Amino acid sequence: MNDKHMNFRPALLAALLAASVLAGCGKGQDTKAAAAPATDPNLVVVSAEMARNFRAAPLALQAVSIERDVPGRIEANEQLVTRIGASVTGRVTEVFAEVGARVKAGQVLARVTSPELTNAQLAYLRASSASTQAERAVERARQLIQADVIGSAELQRREAELSIARAELRASADQLMLLGMPEGYIERLREKGQLNSYAGIIATRSGVVIERKVSQGQVAQPGDPLFTLADLSNVWVVGAMPEQDAASVVMGQKVEISVPALGQRRFNGKVVFVSDTISPDTRTLVVRTQVDNTDRALKPQMLATLRIIGQARQQLAVPEAAVVRDNDRDHVFVQLAAGQYRLTPVDLGPASNGLRPLLKGPAEGTPVVVDGAFHLNNERKRAELE
Incomplete structure (x- = not known):
């Protein structure tokens, strides 16, 4: 009997001990599960030593100038553009200027042969002859009136005829000048009577030929624009601004122009x-500025970008270094406590002088990480992977 009790007692103690251990383990697991908080992927907790690498500052009002980038191109200044055509109907016999050529005022760009010009020269020679004859008639009448051969009425009649002849001569000369004949040629025509069947197409200003619409053998008509000259010392930069931004641009705003073909030059x-x-096709409005181009670096039809700078105004803003891009959205880190930061989505405007205007997000005075946000975001991602 004593032996049976002695054998039963160790077995009972072993069973009780095993149950106790199992019960204790289950209780510990339940306690641990109850104590584990739900993880927040946007919350970052760092040690005090690491926190010294991040600097936070309260959100405050900043002087921000709204800047907008508008695509554009270089164009010739239309106020410095001249379109030149033939002054008479005729056939083009020679062309002297090509696109891109620099010409001076008075330079002959092409020549046209014209029967109209020949007829006008003949009319001038007839008027010149009539004027010379009328001058001689007046001189003869003055001699006769001194000899008391004719009366004063005859002298007055001849003087009237001289005035008419001189007026017709001036009109004929003006007609030749309108047809493109230089004044020197007209004087030579009166002195020598030699006809010139060619009319020159003359540059009326100095500049660069940016367009040519004439070829040898072509029949030119008055009013046809055969050459286009532009003074490229000053050019236009024309941009196309989206209609939703139309209210943000006004006359006189500063513009910074960049041209990809010219690298970093501004x-x-x-x-x-x-x-x-508004253009019905592109839903944009035209914005234009003009720029000095004394070195001719800007060429018509070059692509450009206009950065239109608005007036500075006070609004909440964060430094560009404080912005973290995640899941195609802008975020900032808000400091909750010492060593605790939360990634917070925000809506921001375009950058201006290193600042991003805050359109939607934390309130004024909220501490935001302004230095080290990139490394803090890396720490957040590393914690997610653990």
């Missing part, structure tokens, strides 16, 4: 024209 100007109409 040009400055002001808005000189804002269209009152």
Whole structure:
């Protein structure tokens, strides 16, 4: 009997001990599960030593100038553009200027042979002859009146005829000048009587030939624009602004122009024209500035970008270094406590002088990480992977 009790007692103790251990383990797991908080992927907790690498500052009002980039192109200044055509109907016999050529005022660009010009020269020679004859008649009448051969009425009649002849001569000379004949040629025509069947197409100003619409053998008509000259020392930069931004641009705003073909070089100007109409095809309005181009670096039809700078105004803004791009959205880190930061989505405007205007997000005075946000975001991602 004593032996049976002795054998049963160790077995009972072993069973009780095993149950106790199992119960204790289950209780510990339940306690641990209850104590584990739900994880927040946007919350970052760092040690005090690491927190010294991040600097936070309260959100405050900043002087921000709204900047907008508008695509555009270089164009010739239309106020410095001249379209030149033939002054008579005729056939083009020679062309002297090509596109891109620099010409001076008075330079002959092409020549036209014209029967109209020949007829006008003949009319001038007849008028010149009539004027010379009328001058001689007046001189003869003055001699006769001194000899008391004719009366004063005859002298007056001849003087009237001289005035008419001189007026007709001036009109004929003006007609030749309108047909493109230089004044020197007209004087030579009167002195020598030699006809010139060629009319020159003359450059009326100095500039660069940017368009040519004439070829040898072509029949030219008055009014046809055969050459287009432009003074490229000052050019236009024309941009196309989306209609939703139309209210943000006004005359006189500063503009910074960049041209990809010219690398990092920048040009400055002001808005000189804002269209009152919207293009129905592109839903944009025309914005224009003009820029000095004394070195001819800007060429018509070059692509450009206009950065239109608005007036500075006070609004909440964050430094560009504080912005973290995640899931195609802008975020900032808001400091909750020492060593605790939360990634917070925000809506921001375009950058201006290193600042991004805050359109939607934390309130004024909220501490935001302004230095080290990129590394803090890396720490957040590393914690997610653990």
